[in-house]
Amino acid sequence: MDNHIKELLRDHTLRLTQGRADVIDVFLNHEVAVSHADIEVAVDGKYDRVTIYRTLKSFLDKGLIHKILDDKGGIRYALCADACSEGSHQHNHIHFKCNKCEQTTCLEHVEIPMVKLPRGFTGEESNFLITGICDKCKQR
Ligand SMILES: [Zn+2]
Ligand SMILES: [Zn+2]
Numbered sequence: 001m002d003n004h005i006k007e008l009l010r011d012h013t014l015r016l017t018q019g020r021a022d023v024i025d026v027f028l029n030h031e032v033a034v035s036h037a038d039i040e041v042a043v044d045g046k047y048d049r050v051t052i053y054r055t056l057k058s059f060l061d062k063g064l065i066h067k068i069l070d071d072k073g074g075i076r077y078a079l080c081a082d083a084c085s086e087g088s089h090q091h092n093h094i095h096f097k098c099n100k101c102e103q104t105t106c107l108e109h110v111e112i113p114m115v116k117l118p119r120g121f122t123g124e125e126s127n128f129l130i131t132g133i134c135d136k137c138k139q140r
């Protein structure tokens, strides 16, 4: 098993299992955010829906991956930057969904602008999705 995968699991206090390793492998092989269906296809039927769902849930809880809400109401997942851990997901970046290739990317270095909330509201999580044409599609 890949050392990088072992480290990722250890750093996030996740027990090493083949299933977890295989799912991380899918993330490492994709530059863009992946959906549950993408993972199912990538592991080629080796794990059922429930197993994949549980694996993703444990990754979310431990700060290994984060959720991205799609413009069509779908959910995608992407690896977190190193700084995330259990109970402290620092997510302040914008996500970009391309209308041409339909891929969603983390723009890790583009911060979500501060939004002033009305009195009495406490924000906990923000989802900021921009749709448009990505750099790869623009070049074509
Ligand atoms: Zn995170
Ligand atoms: Zn594109």
Ligand SMILES: [Zn+2]
Residues within 6 Å of the ligand: 066, 068, 078, 093, 094, 095, 105, 106, 107
């Ligand atoms: Zn992201």
